[in-house]
Amino acid sequence: MYKMIHHMAWNNLGRRYGRSLLVILMIGASLWGLLFMEGIYDGMTEQIISNTIQSDSGDLSLFARGSRLEPSLKLLLPDTLLERESLHPGPGSLIKSRSARLSHTGLLATAHAARQVKIQGVVLKQEIHHAELSGKLISGTLDFGRTRTGAILGQGLAEHLRVTVGHKVILTAQDQQQNINSLALRVTGIVRSGNQQIDEQLLYLDLGHCREFLGVAQGFSQLSLILHEQADVHLIQNQLSLELKDQSLDILRWDQLSPALLQSRQVMETFNLICNLLVFCVAGLGVWGVVTVSVLERLREFGVMLALGTSFLQIQVQVLLESILLGLGGFVLGAGPGAATLIWLAHHGLDLQIFQEGLQAFGLDTIIYAVIRTGYFTTAFIAIFLACASSVILPLHRLKQARPITILNQP
Amino acid sequence: MDPFITISHLHKTFAPNRESSTRALIDVSLSIPRADFAVISGPSGSGKTTLLNLLGGLDSPSSGSIDLGGTLISNLTEAELSPLRRDRIGFVFQAHNLIPVLNARQNICYVMRLQGRSRQEQENRVSELASTLGIEKLLDKYPDQLSGGQQQRVAVARAVASRPELLLADEPTASLDATNAVLLLDLLEQLNHNEGVTVLISSHDSLVINRARHSIVLRDGRIVRDQPESHETP
Numbered sequence: 001m002y003k004m005i006h007h008m009a010w011n012n013l014g015r016r017y018g019r020s021l022l023v024i025l026m027i028g029a030s031l032w033g034l035l036f037m038e039g040i041y042d043g044m045t046e047q048i049i050s051n052t053i054q055s056d057s058g059d060l061s062l063f064a065r066g067s068r069l070e071p072s073l074k075l076l077l078p079d080t081l082l083e084r085e086s087l088h089p090g091p092g093s094l095i096k097s098r099s100a101r102l103s104h105t106g107l108l109a110t111a112h113a114a115r116q117v118k119i120q121g122v123v124l125k126q127e128i129h130h131a132e133l134s135g136k137l138i139s140g141t142l143d144f145g146r147t148r149t150g151a152i153l154g155q156g157l158a159e160h161l162r163v164t165v166g167h168k169v170i171l172t173a174q175d176q177q178q179n180i181n182s183l184a185l186r187v188t189g190i191v192r193s194g195n196q197q198i199d200e201q202l203l204y205l206d207l208g209h210c211r212e213f214l215g216v217a218q219g220f221s222q223l224s225l226i227l228h229e230q231a232d233v234h235l236i237q238n239q240l241s242l243e244l245k246d247q248s249l250d251i252l253r254w255d256q257l258s259p260a261l262l263q264s265r266q267v268m269e270t271f272n273l274i275c276n277l278l279v280f281c282v283a284g285l286g287v288w289g290v291v292t293v294s295v296l297e298r299l300r301e302f303g304v305m306l307a308l309g310t311s312f313l314q315i316q317v318q319v320l321l322e323s324i325l326l327g328l329g330g331f332v333l334g335a336g337p338g339a340a341t342l343i344w345l346a347h348h349g350l351d352l353q354i355f356q357e358g359l360q361a362f363g364l365d366t367i368i369y370a371v372i373r374t375g376y377f378t379t380a381f382i383a384i385f386l387a388c389a390s391s392v393i394l395p396l397h398r399l400k401q402a403r404p405i406t407i408l409n410q411p
Numbered sequence: 412m413d414p415f416i417t418i419s420h421l422h423k424t425f426a427p428n429r430e431s432s433t434r435a436l437i438d439v440s441l442s443i444p445r446a447d448f449a450v451i452s453g454p455s456g457s458g459k460t461t462l463l464n465l466l467g468g469l470d471s472p473s474s475g476s477i478d479l480g481g482t483l484i485s486n487l488t489e490a491e492l493s494p495l496r497r498d499r500i501g502f503v504f505q506a507h508n509l510i511p512v513l514n515a516r517q518n519i520c521y522v523m524r525l526q527g528r529s530r531q532e533q534e535n536r537v538s539e540l541a542s543t544l545g546i547e548k549l550l551d552k553y554p555d556q557l558s559g560g561q562q563q564r565v566a567v568a569r570a571v572a573s574r575p576e577l578l579l580a581d582e583p584t585a586s587l588d589a590t591n592a593v594l595l596l597d598l599l600e601q602l603n604h605n606e607g608v609t610v611l612i613s614s615h616d617s618l619v620i621n622r623a624r625h626s627i628v629l630r631d632g633r634i635v636r637d638q639p640e641s642h643e644t645p
Binding site: 004008011305307308309312404405408 | 464469471489490495496497498502508510521522525569
């Protein structure tokens with residue numbers, strides 16, 4: 001019997017194919033729009049998070065205990081820490097890359113302007129790999145020069161100081177012994193980290209040169225780790241906490257270091273949920289309209305079916321099936337092109353050059369790469385399914401109220 | 412002979428609590444034996460269709476009882492009436508009322524499918540009825556591809572396909588020309604004779620009334636004549 005119900009449901013949709021097609025198109029277009037928005041907005045959020053992880057927090061960072069809240073050149077991690085096997089990236093390790101940074105604040109000045117900076121003493125080769133600097137270089141080279149007096153600046157900082165590659169700048173800072181030291185540097189490169197806040201203060205120096213300048217014999221402020229899989233971050237954090245419990249360290253995840261980023265991800269998840277709710281409403285209203293009209297104009301037909309002994313349950317199943325077939329059609333029509341669009345945007349990106357200033361203000365690149373998650377499709381599928389299922393309640397309720405003879409007597 | 416249908420003191424009033432209430436049936440009592448070929452006649456508005464609808468379990472009486480082969484159908488709920496209509500009663504409606512998205516074969520099989528009959532049984536029954544009703548070539552056509560007479564024959568095939576005990580036909584010849592009306596009545600008589608189906612027809616068509624073995628005449632909701640084993644004269 002249910003084969004016949006399926007057959008009838010399918011044929012009923014075909015009876016008014018123009019109307020059915022319109023609803024399918026409406027659901028499909030809404031879903032495509034939803035997937036596009038979800039993919040791009042998540043891409044933006046993930047880009048901000050990824051940029052911050054690469055340039056600053058890492059997936060996981062090690063600090064000398066208390067130095068995060070009260071930075072001091074006297075609270076440094078020992079160089080011997082770098083020799084630990086568990087902190088080495090490489091084959092078989094869950095760690096993809098690491099960078100040891102000696103961080104301190106200072107003042108960078110030209111003859112016309114001065115700006116507070118966050119000095120990052122780094123091993124450039126490590127940092128290039130770790131922060132993927134090659135892709136972030138705007139001008140100049142990733143090189144501190146033969147004399148190691150080169151400096152790589154964040155784009156925001158260079159703009160504030162109005163310097164370009166080749167310009168000289170003076171760095172002033174208080175060393176470990178509380179002496180004020182100055183150092184002449186030549187700008188060798190300008191990078192855009194993708195995080196405006198970081199860019200406005202970022203100054204890369206050679207680690208050895210930085211140590212000399214700050215009067216630090218050995219040690220570093222932060223060991224930033226990037227993992228192969230971000231999902232392993234809790235595991236590694238726990239393992240390192242156990243292994244290094246006698247080292248007086250703070251081992252912090254990116255979301256502990258930048259809780260605002262986690263919040264932005266949560267905001268995006270809420271936004272996606274609202275978008276799904278909108279698709280639910282669009283699909284629900286569309287299917288509800290069609291099913292209501294379809295049921296009301298076929299009341300007599302249902303009356304005949306009831307008179308012949310069809311149970312109300314079987315009619316319910318048929319109407320529900322018609323509604324779900326509409327929803328499924330819309331889902332396939334929206335999910336197919338939606339997935340194709342996201343795959344294309346994940347590879348080629350969406351070029352938003354015309355919004356460059358605005359995007360950079362939010363720490364975004366002008367090319368946004370879409371994110372694709374299975375959850376987009378499952379949530380949308382559930383939303384459409386629920387919309388279709390709930391859209392038949394009212395029409396069926398109306399049908400249920402009437403006796404077969406009342407329905408049969410409909411004009 | 413034990414009656415197959417026993418109707419006792421049946422009343423039906425439409426919109427009873429309103430000023431415009433209509434008493435469609437007033438104290439109707441009637442007995443119809445099994446395998447009878449009965450015709451309910453009377454002028455328009457006399458209550459023929461109402462009586463047929465009550466017998467078919469499509470509507471419920473205001474008071475009184477209807478016993479169908481030992482089942483008091485006037486007391487059944489809609490959920491209980493549904494399988495009764497499916498298994499024991501066949502309907503031929505005035506307006507054919509075929510299901511438009513099913514072809515003639517599927518329409519004929521519809522009730523058998525509801526009953527869960529095997530595909531082979533359905534096929535055999537369709538072939539048998541199609542041959543009897545002369546609709547072999549129409550089986551793959553949809554209702555909108557059939558003429559009124561053809562649709563009515565398919566409707567009759569659907570009504571009797573599941574071998575119901577009672578066949579109710581409401582003005583079955585109303586939309587047919589004389590030739591098709593005679594053919595349809597021949598068919599109903601044949602089914603009544605060959606398969607022992609109790610046939611109850613409501614009509615004011617003299618062609619139909621003349622074929623009645625049991626003539627029931629209604630006027631203003633009351634039975635004015637109940638004449639078993641008789642033939643009306645025009």
